[in-house]
Amino acid sequence: MPFLGQDWRSPGWTWMKTEDGWKRCESWRAELEQETDPQGLSHSRIVNSEDEEMLTDEEHGSASKKRRKGRFGKDSSPQCFYREKWIYVHKDSTRERHGYCTLGEAFTRLDFCGAVRDVRRFGYVVRLLQLIAKSQLTSLSGVAQKNYFSVLDKIVQKVLEDQQNPRLIRDLLQDLSAALGALLRGVGKSVLVGSIGVWACRLETVLAWQRQLQDLQVTQVNHGLTLSDLPLHTLNDILYRLSDGWDIVTLGQVTPALSALSEDRRLWRKLCQYHFAEKQCCRHLVLSEQGRVEWKLMYFALRKCYPAREQYGDTLHFCRHCSILFWKDSGHPCTAADPDSCLTPVSPQHFIDLFKF
Numbered sequence: 559m560p561f562l563g564q565d566w567r568s569p570g571w572t573w574m575k576t577e578d579g580w581k582r583c584e585s586w587r588a589e590l591e592q593e594t595d596p597q598g599l600s601h602s603r604i605v606n607s608e609d610e611e612m613l614t615d616e617e618h619g620s621a622s623k624k625r626r627k628g629r630f631g632k633d634s635s636p637q638c639f640y641r642e643k644w645i646y647v648h649k650d651s652t653r654e655r656h657g658y659c660t661l662g663e664a665f666t667r668l669d670f671c672g673a674v675r676d677v678r679r680f681g682y683v684v685r686l687l688q689l690i691a692k693s694q695l696t697s698l699s700g701v702a703q704k705n706y707f708s709v710l711d712k713i714v715q716k717v718l719e720d721q722q723n724p725r726l727i728r729d730l731l732q733d734l735s736a737a738l739g740a741l742l743r744g745v746g747k748s749v750l751v752g753s754i755g756v757w758a759c760r761l762e763t764v765l766a767w768q769r770q771l772q773d774l775q776v777t778q779v780n781h782g783l784t785l786s787d788l789p790l791h792t793l794n795d796i797l798y799r800l801s802d803g804w805d806i807v808t809l810g811q812v813t814p815a816l817s818a819l820s821e822d823r824r825l826w827r828k829l830c831q832y833h834f835a836e837k838q839c840c841r842h843l844v845l846s847e848q849g850r851v852e853w854k855l856m857y858f859a860l861r862k863c864y865p866a867r868e869q870y871g872d873t874l875h876f877c878r879h880c881s882i883l884f885w886k887d888s889g890h891p892c893t894a895a896d897p898d899s900c901l902t903p904v905s906p907q908h909f910i911d912l913f914k915f
Contacts, residue, residue: 578666643669644884647876647912661694661913662702668874668885670709674716678871679885684713684726685868686906691734694910695741696749703752707760710734714767721776725804728771735764786813794819801869803829803857826853833867834860874904876912883912 574581645667647659673679687710690698698706710730717727738761741750750757785793797819800806806829810820819825830839830853842863844856875886879894883904894900904912 579663643667643888644882644890647881647883659913660699660702662699662705664883664909664913665702665705665709668883670705671712673885674709674712676872679873680713680716680723681726682870682873682906683709684723684730685870686909687713688730688733689906689910691730691737695737696751698751700752707763714770718770718774721774724771724774724776725808728768731764731768731771735761735768738764785816790815790819794822797822797825798828801829801832801867803854803861821854823851823853826857827851829853830857830860833857834864838864868905874909876902876904876908878902883909 645659645664670683673683687706690706713727713730717724738757742754742757742761793816797806797809797816800809803826806820806825810817838860839856842856842859844852844859846852872886874883876883877890877892877894877897877900879897879900880890880892882890882892884890886901892900
């Protein structure tokens with residue numbers, strides 16, 4: 559059902575209810591008449607070609623008084639709704655803004671489902687869902703639960719289709735299933751928001767996803783050039799660009815040449831120095847019988863004691879001037895004289911802290 563607000567702070571937008579919530583509608587009549595290339599339209603606008611219950615332009619002027627309803631038929635001019643890729647983070651009510659933003663709203667406004675398809679943001683979203691699974695399940699509202707498992711389903715289906723990053727999603731599902739199992743068996747029954755039966759069904763779905771990933775067989779695609787055809791210095795450069803020790807170990811199992819390169823002491827020393835401080839390395843020295851430092855063994859020992867340094871291709875950013883959270887590629891309407899000086903990269907843990915009340 560369409561909605562027009564009479565609030566003095568509202569510009570009188572037309573709204574339409576969608577699966578993701580209420581979206582602001584705008585008419586494209588004048589713009590479509592001037593546009594010659596239909597593919598040149600902005601990706602942030604989505605054309606609705608189906609029959610939806612919306613307000614026409616004639617009714618728009620008098621809707622604030624009469625609130626009349628109109629039907630958007632096939633013969634009417636195309637209309638669209640605008641999806642903003644940023645969210646204003648506020649924790650209290652003001653005269654201009656009533657209420658506060660929620661985690662469920664952030665999932666929708668920041669388009670996490672679309673971020674899953676971006677290889678630069680995939681690891682960031684997976685890590686965020688993993689942190690929520692470990693500590694925030696009991697605080698998720700109904701909308702946040704729906705959006706959380708919707709994004710998780712997109713991730714699982716993507717991994718099953720392209721067979722990339724299966725280890726990341728296995729770790730996420732392992733933590734999620736352990737947290738759900740503990741909550742459903744213990745005191746969590748009294749603190750979980752929603753029906754226990756719904757949470758039990760979600761646990762069964764997570765277990766089914768785990769079985770699908772265990773049966774996942776990576777198909778070999780032959781495009782002519784393989785890792786075996788690359789020179790040794792190129793293979794060495796590839797190993798030095800990896801920031802996860804498990805990725806180095808896995809890649810070392812591909813060919814004998816990579817196996818030898820993956821045991822390079824300098825490689826593991828740089829990895830330890832990248833992730834951990836000097837004091838941490840000194841506390842957990844692992845020496846061989848000859849008195850040499852075993853950097854590879856020390857790396858995995860340090861991983862058990864300290865969190866590794868997080869590295870992502872793209873992260874969310876927070877504007878301290880506008881209090882707006884957004885993806886850097888999408889931008890936001892900043893009013894600061896020097897917008898770049900107000901930006902702060904947001905880690906997954908910082909993202910969760912922003913929505914704690």
